[in-house]
Amino acid sequence: MSNDNRLEINPLYRPHRMKLGVMAFNCSHGSTITTAEGGWQLNWPDTITVAQMADRAGLDVLLPVGRWRGYGGATNFNASTYETFTWASALGAATTQIGVFATVHVPLFHPVMAAKMAATVDHVTGGRFCLNVVCGWFKDEFEMFGAEWREHDRRYDYAEEWVRFVRRLWSADTEFDFDGKYFQSKRAWSEPKPLQRPCPPIMNAGGSPAGQHFATTVADMNFLILRNQDFAGGKAQIDALKNAARAAGRDVQVWIHVYVVCRDTQAEAERYLDYYVREKGDYTAVNNLLGIFGMQSATLDPKALEEFRFHFIAGHGGYPLVGTADQIVSKLDQLSRMGVDGCLISWVNYQEELKQWVDEVLPLMEQDGQRIARPAAGAALGK
Template identity: 30%
Template sequence: MTLTNALSPAREPVKFAYWVPNVSGGLVISKIEQRTGWDIDYNRKLAEIAEASGFDYALSQIRFTAGYGAEFQHEPVAFSQALLAATTRLKVIAALLPGPWNPAVAAKQIATINNLYGGRVAVNVVSGWFRGEFAAIGEPWLDHDERYRRSEEFIRALRGIWAEDNFTFRGDFYRFSNYSLKPKPIDPQPEVFQGGSSRAARDMASRVSDWYFTNGNTPEEIAKQVDDIRAKAAANNHSVRIGVNAFAIARETEAEARRVLAEIIDKADPEAVNAFGHEVKNAGKASPEGQGNWARSGFEDLVQYNDGFRSNLIGTPEQIAERILALKAAGADLILLGFLHFQEEVEHFGKHVIPLVRQLEAERPLAVAAE
């Protein structure tokens, strides 16, 4: 394997983001005790803690219907604005789902929030994986690659509306005629994130997105995706950065951290995990090549919604810091984190893990090539 950054000069410090628990049930499909709340008071305090602990971003989730342990769901754009009001530096990424959102409405919402909070809002354009959710709210369900084609048009429309006066666009899904949005966002434009692992997702990222989120995985597998995306992006005269999902369990000993992981899995809700697995595996296999997100996920992987256990940030702070450097060497620019008990564990991560990562980055300014 050739790691993407083996011959590159020192890159920016790896960034850290956390999943906003604006959806009930936490970030695992398990009946284990979780001292995590989905309410706004809990989340305001969490955002303050994350900002003070060295986190760069918070990602608000989008859900429309209950399921898989998530009975309650707050809408992400409004929720993101509340978190921005509670902080001064943290950037908040609001999830947008083409179909329910029209790009004109989304562009106006985000431009207003951008102006209100000094440019600290970003968007995560989610192409959709849950057919039942679309059916429940009366939205048409498109084939896999068509959903990504729509998302790409959605992003192109956002960027055009934010950048141009008299914006005109003729796509298969969206059309605009001489539309001018004022005020526009503060320069630079809001960052655009997206997720996925399929061919269509990676190709879309290589053309239009600032950031590409991928499910948790080993450094070797992450490097394959990074090499593919960045080669295509370079051919498109575009650049894209990579975020990797992970679930962190930092404890004094590796044995203690592994016991927590074992308890999460032992107390998993099999019915909910299998139902979630049925939906997401169908979504992953729906890509023409059959390799979208979750296509190869097993039961234990699916207990954490985005394969976060696969990134293996489970152990002592020293072990986790080393593994983060390995992910960075593979091409990760950002680590998107879930936790069991968010407030206390985000604070602990900021106090005990992030400083070690910064120390290792300073000591190892060049990534190391691996065979």
Template identity: 40%
Template sequence: MPTNMMKDKNGFKLGTFSSNCSSGMTVTKSPSRWVNSWENNLKLGQMLDDAGIDFMLPIARWIGYGGETDFHGSVLETVTWATALLASTKNITVFATVHTAANNPVVVAKQIATMDQVGNGRAGLNIVAGWNKPEYEALGLTLPDDHETRYGYAQEWFDVVEKLWTSTEYFDWEGKYFNLKHVAGDPKPVNGRPPILNAAGSATGRTFATDNADYLFTPAIDLNRSVDEIKELKAQAAEKGRDVGVLTFSHVICRETEEEATALRDRLMGDLADWEAVDNLVNLQFAHAQSFPHDLLAEIKNLFAMGHGGFPLVGTPRQVADGILKLHETGFAGTTLSFVDYVEEFPYFRDNVLPLLAEAGIR
């Protein structure tokens, strides 16, 4: 039976991010931007699986960011997407991304357990406590202004999910946010709790992540800052007797020559960018999210155009591999990868960058 690759903390983890969303992570008007069809996602998933990539991580979105392309206006729902991919692959871990406020924990516990059954123990859960106010409004929900309420709700939500995954009997639940009568979780996940991922920037969010997650997801903007940040997060988790890996996300433009790669990067940060959508995305991050350091947001607007603010891996295979090795040296447990067109560009990365990482001993 396959083991879940994200339960093994050895080696530097590589995954993809946002292939279920239109344009992926690139806020671009380019005609070659990512088309998030099921056909493309299936092709990508099987390609990643064959190459030994560890995981696929989706973004859950309900409305787009506007602009000429309505960036992320089309999104494949993540539980359905993940289940179908798990049924079509052999080794890769596939996460579902779930908003606590929009999804009942009894339903989610069963969905994730079903996913895990389909994938023979290869499911993962990415928990989102909420930040995108317009999406809450679109769903008829109210986004609490304070992090304490959001994460208090998320904690009880996850406590319910965990009990459903572990309890062998029916139970009642009387809490602050949930009152449940005679509930049980059957089937269970295949090999105990699936890996849990959570993106967190605020102190409250990071307390939640180090209490509950196996991996905390955070941007890598300033690697000198990241070194201390990762040490603090690892220490915070260790005080609770927990081992939490810190993941980040990267955007890849890998070409035979540095000139080719930087020329495309400059166009993605220039005339190819959907700047109205970029502005909407950055403004929402300023208004409601604490995932990105606010003092750096204004400086990295161009990185949002290229790859949603991800760490830039731009250049030749050697330069891209060196960038990944820097993330490893900084202390990250792994990174996600995104491309302008995942299916077109991943094979070159697979054939030319992965061998360099294996040679360096991190894969």
């Protein structure tokens, strides 16, 4: 029996040149901070519709955001959110082939609890589970829990120990005592083990030097915020990350978050973007978000944050894919050549625009060799 069965059972390891996921639809308004019509109103029937549409289309992952309170403004952006392990478990049971993430704020979940919840979802999904580890940057959330708010880089030190403890719980055949800096545990134990060996993949979106160190030495994949949107700059940023991982003897996938506006003409796409950002953007909410992000995260300097305002309203700071289906597919090709392994997508209107993606963009990606052709419904890829 192989020591690593993830290549066979987890959709994250499929041989697509550009993998695809749907992001943030466990939160009201998803990733767009706008009052434009058709925005994501969180409810379970629509959640199931989107998840099953992505599953049937052969997309690779569903990623929820771990969020505990909103940002105010007319939208009270992300105020209503489904908890991510329970969300992942339910969607795992309602889908057949797509990977399902939970997002865990490590200081808010004890490793013994998280290891078991993750193993449970891994069993529910037949080994399609992945874990997004976040250290936290929204202090008000921590205050709700009465949790300790550590200095930025210490949060990553804590996360490293947290992951080490969880991985041991996932793999240890016998009880063990854990005596760490942050956790002391007697006769630690967790059963069942996850189906995935050596253990479910872990992703992290750290952007600071401490975050990137964590991503390259601990995680299996990194969500990168592309600082430089020209080809050479983006490639250099990704090469640096992958090379640092290789130097640590590891292979790390790089994913980015993209926001998509796909229309019949570029002018139409840009007009709609302009409408939902400049005309209908919730500037109170975005200012609240940027204020918190700027003050409490080390990723972006204040000047860069200002430039990001537009992108935050448009898609939570993601990378823009705005234009016709053909233009989007050539942009995806460029991203792939830059070293991006996967894109997590958000739209204003998930139901309608995911359908459009499946009907119009996906076939072009297949024709372009970015993705292998879809199997018959229900069959697994990568076997």
